[in-house]
Amino acid sequence: MPPFSSRPHLQVRVIRDDVLCAPRPLHYNRRMADTVITRFAPSPTGALHVGGARTALFNWAYARRHGGKFFLRIEDTDRARSTEAAEEGILRDLDWLGIDWDNQGKEPRQSQRLDLYNAAIEKLRAAGLTTTEENGAVRFTMPNRDITFEDKVRDEVTFPAGQIEDFIIQKAPDREGKQYPTYHLAVVVDDAEMGVTHVLRGQEHLNNTPKHIALQEALGLPRPTYAHFGLIFNPDGSKMSKRDKAKAARAAALEHTTTCDQQQWFDALIQFQKQATSLYPDLPTGTQLTYDNLESFCNKQNDDLSIAKSIALNLKIELPEIDVKDFTLSGYLSTALCNYLALLGWNPGNDVEKFDNNFLAQNFSFDRCNKGDSRFDRDKLASFNADAIKAMNSNTLYQMIWNQPYNHNFFLHKDPNKTFGSADDPKFTTFCETYRERSKTLCDPLTQGAFFFVGYDEIQIDDKARKKVMDKNEGEGWKALEALKPVLEQLPEDGFGAAAHEKIKALAERMGVGMGKLAQPLRVAISGNTVTPPIDATLDILGKDKTLARIQQTLDEKPTC
């Protein structure tokens, strides 16, 4: 299965102000007596964040659990920050997560239903519940009484009278004279119009609820059932935000500049971006690197993401994953991400931890939700992911490894077909099965096993490993390699790995040494490093010809003295 499906509804859509939908009738209260209707209402101002993903997941699960409907709605009343790219990305990410919505292709877009909001505002105005600001913005007058509501995860919540101030429900006219509602008004009108019965959202909205309730009452709209979940934070308790990426890149940059000249490095970075751009179509080209913007980035004067990414690429560090897309590119399975995310705030009890969305959809309930905030632990996610990879059937695993999109990896622009004819090549099967046991992410097989895919001259040779394994003890590694070469040469190509394993074992015995004395020099010769999968599998994947060629090429580099 390809990582992203190409369903027709995910085609690019254009957000256009000039084609406002035909006015819809104001028919609130459409809800059926006992049909659960939930919704996820992202604002397309950025990528889908893991917090948003969890909210979507819970809303989806609750609707599915009760045989109801789950709708998507686009909250694009912030015209300056909403983009079609962001909207498209959010839909694609939800799709990737396995969350389907029941109004696909017909998602309401708030910017196109101004008539609905205007009608509501008129009603409030007629009731004398609004004041108009000098600039034309409209403010709603809060009633002067306590507002109490039942929250499904934290019981009864009361806001004392006078505590919530009057608030703006319609923004001042923009340049074209158009007036957009604020979130509060739009959310209340839309939820009613869509028949939403249950509103599940993050705790950051708890304080908004009295505003929404006051509006509902003033408009004569039904009050949905509310449930507020704790928030998700970084392991250190800070807020999970896109800025974390800039922070991480900055920290790495600052550390790096303690070991080198900053000006020189900046220069190298600028050059690097130019080269990298031609190498990687996906590379951020948004910001052209300059001394100035690099300096201001390092001085915390900007958090430019493409600068951060360029630095990360150059320094070969990983930026923290924040958005769903980040996790996709880092090689996480949607099933593992959903499972882990669901566990942040909900759990089925009985020490059950591993489950899929289907299970969630059958078991999700408010009485097993937690009230507290939680911290996002990448180690645990990685562990879930590793387990999910181990549990995959072979076919799916091959496909996933083969089709995994990458954030950045130098070797990826090499051709894996140099090594494997195709995904059907038995070598590829051995490769996948070998890395299944040792991969935390879908990127691991191709990054850790990069040496399989490149020519000898492109192998990253670890000098330390070479010194330790080859040169030490008067070059015993070189001697071992020389002894190994003729033995391997005699072996058949068919079953090369297993046969080689036998021979190496026998040879080690004859020489009176441990197997490592032979296997390690061999590893270093063929991979440049001391770490590879088991030697038999490694040799099988690489094949006899390449193995022997690499041994010879390595021997050619033997120091003469």
Next chain:
RNA sequence: GUCCCCAUCGUCUAGCCAGGUCCAGGACAUCACCCUUUCAAGGUGAAGACACGGGUUCAAAUCCCGUUGGGGAUACCA
């Protein structure tokens, strides 16, 4: 500042609502040992928490009050 919310191992949590079966269970991480040609994986085990102080009760992680700590809101952002 004001208001709202929250509080069990480092982290996610079970247990709490219907007090005794909890000197608190699981998972991730950590450490040790086993396995082992490297790295993993796997196996076994160890260490590790009821924030604090008052009540109520024969009995409190569980109920009540307070303190402290953390988070959220206080936008013509959602």
